[in-house]
Amino acid sequence: MAAEKLTKGRLIQILFIMAVLITAFTWRTITYEEMQSINNNKITCELTADKCISSDQKTTFDIALNPYPATANSELIIQFDNTVVKPSATVEGVTMYMGTIPVVFNKTTTGWQGKFIVPICTHTEMQWAATIIQGKKTIIATFTVKK
16 A cells, blocks of 8 residues: 555544544543452361361361371362252362362262362372352362372
8 A cells, every 4th residue: 555645534534533442441441340359258268177277267167078187099078067058169289280170069968078089299298279169158178188
């Protein structure tokens, strides 16, 4: 395309497009609302043999890990007591990402029982986190697995 002379019509077209763009950017800046983080509703706790103790040491949950202490490459069970709503959960490595492991929950007489297996890591101990969702509540339960 050869260089063309800037005509009055072309100048009006350029100014019109600039005005539309400036208006769009200004409107988006004024009406922008920062999205709330989903992490605000998450509760973290340390998973043990009989309960899950929150990070502030003030709250416990009826969530247990068996066998405790956990060992890699063997079936682990998360027991979630006194609940009507079926939880869903996934387990991921904290120390090293080794994929997302789904937890399959089945109804028991006292609540829900989820079974899963974590793989063996090169470390002698590895920190894992189970993200448990039950209704609108999300609990991140961390635990340590030994080789």
